[in-house]
Amino acid sequence: MKVLVLPDAAAAADRAAGIVADRLAQAPASVLGLATGETMRPVYAALVRRHRDAGLSLAAVTTFNLDEYVGIAPDHPASFAAFMRQELFDHVDIDPARAHLPRGDAPDPATEAARYEGAIVAAGGIDLQLLGIGRNGHLAFNEPTSSLASRTRIKTLTPSTRSANRPAFAPGAAPRQAITMGLGTILDARACLLVATGQSKAEAVAATIEGPLGAHCPATVLQLHPAATVVLDEAAAARLALRAYYETVHPGGGEAQVG
Ligand code: GLP
Secondary structure, three states, rough: EEEEEOOHHHHHHHHHHHHHHHHHHHHHOOOEEEEOOOOOOHHHHHHHHHHHHOOOOOOOEEEEEEEEEOOOOOOOOOHHHHHHHHHHHHHHHHHHHHHHHHOOOOOOHHHHHHHHHHHHHHHOOOOOOEEEEOOOOOOOOOOOOOOOOOOEEEEEOOOHHHHHHHHHHOOOOOOEEEEEHHHHHOOOEEEEEEEOOOOHHHHHHHHHHOOOOOOOOOOHHHHOOOOEEEEEEOOOOOOOOOHHHHHHOHHHHHHOOOO
């Protein structure tokens, strides 16, 4: 796992956006996996800036978001579809027909989950998957004890995840379930890019990078991925035992020096 530690959240977001932009410069028709959450807002803002000021184009890109709430339609203001329009899609040249999210309002969510998994495969798989992390170590909505081999399916949210997401919904209306890519689906991406910022993520980050592999912390599954990069700010990196080693390998969160 490549561990890059940046001085603050803004620098971490910019570094992550730079990795995505570099990928698109090499392969403009890439398939990107996208994430939602507060951590992603500055990452998308940095991509929008690059689009506006530096000629970054998403015109040939295909995207698949990680997850969506069951029972929530794409036009619901608290849907992940609305989040993506607001933070990214409405501000870049992406083709909306190639920007995919699971349909939370599908009549049969299990069928929708299977369709979504198939659509990812039909698109040739994901080249670069952006990821955030929950305080309990979840990836997408793969809560603790999720199968490390899981595919896109329905997951019931933990009380802590529901309360973290509650502010977006009217009182009593926070969804109980989501359609989420599985951990096996995420592992199939050709590269993974996890972004974590802030002290509230420090424990989950340390468990993910240095802890034992296991479903107690779903993000540890990234230890099995051959091309996983983790971009952190100082606060999220605070509990890493091997912090000095990562700094030696990637000084200032830069690329490794060889030789
Ligand atoms: C949600 C999303 C995850 C995200 C996590 C952390 O539950 N399903 O994909 O990584 O929250 O979000 P935040 O960045 O707001 O802490």
